Amino acid sequence: MTSLYDRIWSAHVACERDDGQNLLYIDRHLIHEVTSPQAFEGLSLNSRNPWRLSSNLATPDHNIPTRNRAQGMSGIDDPIAKEQVVTLDDNCKKFNIRQFELLDVRQGIVHVVGPEQGAVLPGMTVVCGDSHTSTHGALAALAHGIGTSEVEHVLATQCLVQRKSKNMSVDVIGELASGVYAKDIILGLIRQIGTAGATGHTIEYMGEAIRSLSMEGRMTVCNMSIEAGARAGLVAVDDTTLDYVQGRPFAPKGSRWHKAEAAWRTLRSDADAQFDTEVTLDVTGLAPQVSWGTNPQLVISVDEAIPDPATFDDAATAETAARALDYMALRPGELLSEKPLDKVFIGSCTNARIEDLRAAAMVARGRSVSSNLNAALVVPGSGLVKQQAEKEGLDEIFKNAGFEWRDPGCSMCLAMNDDRLMPRERCASTSNRNFEGRQGHLGRTHLVSPATAAASAIAGRIVDVREYLQ
Amino acid sequence: MNQNPLQFTAHTGHVAPLDKANVDTDQIIPKQFLKSIKRTGFGDNLFDAWRFEDEGVIGKPLAERKPVHDFVLNDARYQTASVLLARENFACGSSREHAVWALLQYGFRCVLAPSYADIFYNNSFNNGLLPVQLTHAEIDELFTRATDVKPIEVTVELPNQTVAVTDGPSFSFEIDATRKKRLLSGLDEIGLTLEYAEQIRDFEVRHRQRNPWLFE
Numbered sequence A: 001m002t003s004l005y006d007r008i009w010s011a012h013v014a015c016e017r018d019d020g021q022n023l024l025y026i027d028r029h030l031i032h033e034v035t036s037p038q039a040f041e042g043l044s045l046n047s048r049n050p051w052r053l054s055s056n057l058a059t060p061d062h063n064i065p066t067r068n069r070a071q072g073m074s075g076i077d078d079p080i081a082k083e084q085v086v087t088l089d090d091n092c093k094k095f096n097i098r099q100f101e102l103l104d105v106r107q108g109i110v111h112v113v114g115p116e117q118g119a120v121l122p123g124m125t126v127v128c129g130d131s132h133t134s135t136h137g138a139l140a141a142l143a144h145g146i147g148t149s150e151v152e153h154v155l156a157t158q159c160l161v162q163r164k165s166k167n168m169s170v171d172v173i174g175e176l177a178s179g180v181y182a183k184d185i186i187l188g189l190i191r192q193i194g195t196a197g198a199t200g201h202t203i204e205y206m207g208e209a210i211r212s213l214s215m216e217g218r219m220t221v222c223n224m225s226i227e228a229g230a231r232a233g234l235v236a237v238d239d240t241t242l243d244y245v246q247g248r249p250f251a252p253k254g255s256r257w258h259k260a261e262a263a264w265r266t267l268r269s270d271a272d273a274q275f276d277t278e279v280t281l282d283v284t285g286l287a288p289q290v291s292w293g294t295n296p297q298l299v300i301s302v303d304e305a306i307p308d309p310a311t312f313d314d315a316a317t318a319e320t321a322a323r324a325l326d327y328m329a330l331r332p333g334e335l336l337s338e339k340p341l342d343k344v345f346i347g348s349c350t351n352a353r354i355e356d357l358r359a360a361a362m363v364a365r366g367r368s369v370s371s372n373l374n375a376a377l378v379v380p381g382s383g384l385v386k387q388q389a390e391k392e393g394l395d396e397i398f399k400n401a402g403f404e405w406r407d408p409g410c411s412m413c414l415a416m417n418d419d420r421l422m423p424r425e426r427c428a429s430t431s432n433r434n435f436e437g438r439q440g441h442l443g444r445t446h447l448v449s450p451a452t453a454a455a456s457a458i459a460g461r462i463v464d465v466r467e468y469l470q
Numbered sequence B: 001m002n003q004n005p006l007q008f009t010a011h012t013g014h015v016a017p018l019d020k021a022n023v024d025t026d027q028i029i030p031k032q033f034l035k036s037i038k039r040t041g042f043g044d045n046l047f048d049a050w051r052f053e054d055e056g057v058i059g060k061p062l063a064e065r066k067p068v069h070d071f072v073l074n075d076a077r078y079q080t081a082s083v084l085l086a087r088e089n090f091a092c093g094s095s096r097e098h099a100v101w102a103l104l105q106y107g108f109r110c111v112l113a114p115s116y117a118d119i120f121y122n123n124s125f126n127n128g129l130l131p132v133q134l135t136h137a138e139i140d141e142l143f144t145r146a147t148d149v150k151p152i153e154v155t156v157e158l159p160n161q162t163v164a165v166t167d168g169p170s171f172s173f174e175i176d177a178t179r180k181k182r183l184l185s186g187l188d189e190i191g192l193t194l195e196y197a198e199q200i201r202d203f204e205v206r207h208r209q210r211n212p213w214l215f216e
């Protein structure tokens, strides 16, 4: 009767406070420069210390430039951004927190770095002051995005005040066609259940299509759980999980590995587990998905026409859709393939792992980026992803095709650094949010998979990548 | 005004109606303002991209900005508003607590909406902002009234869980008893949890024995 979520939850409730709140013990706390300074300041003001230093791992990612990395801090031109990165550095030194600094090859987007290092392990509770912490659920870790007050709370108490969420199962059945990826699954799901479809729930992704995904693919799916409103996303442990974790720097070794492995094998839902909400997504015949609007629910298949807001059954979605059409400069009935692109972005914690870069490179190989693009960026998720890609010659494929090969960071996913859209520029992006202005003031974002992004860079407009794979 | 910023008991104020569903935290406070390492100074840039024609830059004085005239917060009727009326799934997206700080620092003490995104809802209680959940029908009625020529005033009372429109109807709302108690008392969450330090330590010891690999 026990679900995977119930299992991890009950193994981590340290105690119940008199006010009925649960204190959920946190195994791993990931930290970055944007949501932590006020939390560290709070600790200092109250003369408090981190509860358990070894649970914390920090790296700068949101604000940093993706060029001139070799110059370190002095390569950051924006003085306000620099102050934030320096502040993270200072705080890590002051409190003795392990950090992968700007010049460390292990630096990268916090959600890429955690699993890559084995710093996130199956069965862990994980938090980070960032909503895409849900990524780590791919390893059967219960991972919550938290606010800055909670960052301070976890630093000071090693616990998160939590109430148990509802359980949702998402059974992904069928087999993905060639040219269709994990990103298309999650965009298809959010299209089906909506941006608030999983509010108050922890999703467990299951079914053959999930089992057949690599860990990278599962991370892409779990990453965007938050875009469906979920508190977390999970995938049960299987051989794919264990193969991925084994041998990573922070993972247990030797006899400890065997003990851990035995414990991790139980990290699944019982066959008769009950879920508050059950969803099925059939991916048979699923086409590459692309967002046309300003939230990740406004999604169509690449060959579909832009829908008419009048056809949406609820008034709020219709209103949101109408506003989105206006912002995106689109009309009902148009095809996205008729709209020239200005930029393409391949990167972010959703799609900047090695497998993503391989998928994009496969399409880019021997082709060239359309001359109507102002820029096509490839931003690896971490220094180690970058290194691996270079070992495989992917950087050469990208550069020869006319892509820019950058240093790791969040980059144009949220455009806090110089990588951004100019007003009214249209972009195919492998990131996770197409909100107004997310990639730059008045910028227009279309969320797609890395392969679709690469094909669209070549064509200069959003195209069906399946035509590029034959 | 409450002395303790974490405390909320009752509030009376004018209502600004923001008639959009799925408002995300990127809109509430755009990312360029997240570069600050401080907890204050976000109010001037609340809804920056909707409020102003020109692109917002950290530190640019309000006097130099070009307001978007038909945005609700620029409407003369709502200049004194301290209660924000919103639509469903309010404040979805990014976990940035800066969204709550910006609302409070602009002058809002309370939000009325049919539903909220989870992280924002949580963040609100950690800062003394009260997110009131009303039914769709009640929110519709408030929108009808709030968009009249004269702004409406409401009184939100947490102890008896009511929202009363001055010279108008009154609604009751549900709120989790623990969260309510905390807002009423204005207690610091970390202080509360640290009263359980011993239990946490005990748990930690057991947890470590069971899962030694988590502590390397």
Ligand code: SF4
Pocket: A061, A062, A109, A110, A111, A130, A132, A348, A349, A350, A409, A410, A413, A414, A431, A432
């Ligand atoms: S890549 Fe984008 S979504 Fe991911 S952590 Fe960075 S800013 Fe957030």
